[in-house]
Amino acid sequence: MKRIIRATLAILALALASPALAHPHVFVVVNSEIIFDAQGRISGISQSWTFDDMYSSFVTTGASEDGKPVTREKLQPLAEQNVSDLAEFSYFTIVKVPGQKIEFAKPQAISMREDDKKLVTLTFTLPLKNPVKADKAFTLQVYDPTYFVSFDFAKDGVAMKGAPSGCSLSMSQPKPLDNSEAQRFNEAFFSGLSPGADFGIKLASRATVACP
Amino acid sequence: MKRLAFVLVALALLAPDVFAQARNPFSVGISEGGGAATGLTGWILAQQQHFDVLMREAVRAIRTDASAFWSLVGLAFAYGVFHAAGPGHGKAVLAAYLVANERALKRGLVMAALAALLQALVAIALVLGLTTLLGLTARHLRDAAQWVEIASYAAIALVGVALVWRKGKAFLGEWRSKPQVASRFICDAGDDPAHVHGPNCGHVHMPDPAALGGGAFDWRGAAGTVIAAGLRPCSGAILVLVFAAAQGIVLAGVAATFAMAVGTALTTGAIAAASVYAKAQASRFATLRTQGAARLLSGLEFVAALAVLLLGVGLLMGA
Numbered sequence: 455m456k457r458i459i460r461a462t463l464a465i466l467a468l469a470l471a472s473p474a475l476a477h478p479h480v481f482v483v484v485n486s487e488i489i490f491d492a493q494g495r496i497s498g499i500s501q502s503w504t505f506d507d508m509y510s511s512f513v514t515t516g517a518s519e520d521g522k523p524v525t526r527e528k529l530q531p532l533a534e535q536n537v538s539d540l541a542e543f544s545y546f547t548i549v550k551v552p553g554q555k556i557e558f559a560k561p562q563a564i565s566m567r568e569d570d571k572k573l574v575t576l577t578f579t580l581p582l583k584n585p586v587k588a589d590k591a592f593t594l595q596v597y598d599p600t601y602f603v604s605f606d607f608a609k610d611g612v613a614m615k616g617a618p619s620g621c622s623l624s625m626s627q628p629k630p631l632d633n634s635e636a637q638r639f640n641e642a643f644f645s646g647l648s649p650g651a652d653f654g655i656k657l658a659s660r661a662t663v664a665c666p
Numbered sequence: 667m668k669r670l671a672f673v674l675v676a677l678a679l680l681a682p683d684v685f686a687q688a689r690n691p692f693s694v695g696i697s698e699g700g701g702a703a704t705g706l707t708g709w710i711l712a713q714q715q716h717f718d719v720l721m722r723e724a725v726r727a728i729r730t731d732a733s734a735f736w737s738l739v740g741l742a743f744a745y746g747v748f749h750a751a752g753p754g755h756g757k758a759v760l761a762a763y764l765v766a767n768e769r770a771l772k773r774g775l776v777m778a779a780l781a782a783l784l785q786a787l788v789a790i791a792l793v794l795g796l797t798t799l800l801g802l803t804a805r806h807l808r809d810a811a812q813w814v815e816i817a818s819y820a821a822i823a824l825v826g827v828a829l830v831w832r833k834g835k836a837f838l839g840e841w842r843s844k845p846q847v848a849s850r851f852i853c854d855a856g857d858d859p860a861h862v863h864g865p866n867c868g869h870v871h872m873p874d875p876a877a878l879g880g881g882a883f884d885w886r887g888a889a890g891t892v893i894a895a896g897l898r899p900c901s902g903a904i905l906v907l908v909f910a911a912a913q914g915i916v917l918a919g920v921a922a923t924f925a926m927a928v929g930t931a932l933t934t935g936a937i938a939a940a941s942v943y944a945k946a947q948a949s950r951f952a953t954l955r956t957q958g959a960a961r962l963l964s965g966l967e968f969v970a971a972l973a974v975l976l977l978g979v980g981l982l983m984g985a
Contacts, residue, residue: 512694516803517803536691
């Protein structure tokens with residue numbers, strides 16, 4: 455009896471310990487611009503996402519001719535497709551203002567290009583349905599909660615465009631997973647409790663805009 | 667007990683996977699599960715990530731350093747071992763099928779190996795066939811991969827239909843069967859009234875082999891299960907192949923894909939062995955069954971078969 459229990463538990467452990475499994479297959483370096491309107495309100499976010507070389511080669515496969523970078527025209531259908539698919543994931547772009555629900559309008563200025571290092575960059579602008587004042591902290595994060603895509607801001611990867619004077623931008627980095635965290639995973643496994651880790655969110659940096 | 671083990675294994679393996687179905691905008695056409703990385707998974711995830719990064723580096727290095735080829739093959743193998751350790755519905759169906767039907771460890775291992783080989787061949791056929799031979803683009807590749815994925819879901823649903831059919835018959839048979847002598851078990855040597863076995867006599871009360879499909883080797887069920895488990899390629903293999911092709915070292919990509927399959931076969935083989943072992947262990951205690959328990963377990967087994975069917979149908983509808 456003990457042996458069945460052990461065999462069954464071994465299999466159960468394999469299964470139950472694993473809610474849904476993804477590790478990043480796609481790595482994106484993010485450059486975001488926070489756009490202000492004439493009244494000094496934040497009116498949109500402009501995104502520029504550069505893919506890693508492996509995913510870039512997937513994007514351009516079969517499309518490149520005689521080794522030259524693929525033209526924007528050829529990449530346009532894929533760019534449009536990507537951005538329309540992104541809607542369901544709220545563009546992996548999470549903006550928050552205390553006490554307000556922020557919604558995006560239809561994305562604009564969608565394009566995709568391949569540079570001479572064969573890296574592909576997707577750009578698009580997300581207008582806010584209702585522009586917001588940034589006198590309370592306005593935060594921006596870019597992440598994929600499923601962690602299939604790993605997003606990282608480039609160095610100085612967030613900028614403000616047309617910001618009124620006195621507005622400040624600061625970045626906060628998540629702490630990298632350390633040994634104690636790994637330890638916690640271990641203990642959580644054996645006690646059957648989830649530490650509630652969500653990698654995509656856990657590893658996402660946060661940009662905070664504060665205006666007077 | 668055997669049946670209870672089947673039910674537990676099948677339900678446990680199937681349940682977590684149902685929630686992993688959103689297709690990422692940047693997928694290569696295959697839905698990879700997503701969500702919280704907890705427990706053992708967190709560790710498996712970290713290992714995969716580790717080998718994935720090294721594998722990419724090896725592909726980049728091969729053009730200038732031919733010895734990187736062997737690192738790539740080794741890394742791809744390790745990646746396969748860890749990638750397969752996650753819960754895939756393919757594996758779930760394989761395990762469920764084995765616990766339900768298979769008594770031979772060797773066959774279980776062969777099925778796991780064939781499923782892994784099929785997975786590699788599909789990835790290679792998709793990438794080389796569509797992009798290298800036909801010159802199609804990423805969007806076509808994505809669409810084709812999606813269709814392959816849908817076909818794999820259909821295969822799961824079909825295996826589910828077959829299981830429901832058989833388990834349904836077995837369930838009805840169990841329900842209609844006459845009550846047995848409660849605490850005593852009369853064996854083949856029935857003419858001798860003195861020959862009566864106690865509960866520990868070592869005789870195994872097997873369910874009707876025909877109802878379980880366990881008489882002759884059910885090659886159609888086995889083939890269907892291999893297809894259901896192996897048809898869907900993994901994103902990692904597709905990406906490595908495309909990347910290698912873009913670097914002009916497509917054969918290295920093919921070698922890496924097969925190495926990944928060997929690693930995958932090792933892990934799924936272990937799961938297959940555990941399934942067959944769990945069943946063998948459970949069978950030894952089957953003599954303790956009473957008819958009420960038999961009916962209950964038969965019903966639960968039917969429910970588990972239904973779960974395989976519902977998984978297939980659910981995946982199809984979500985696709």
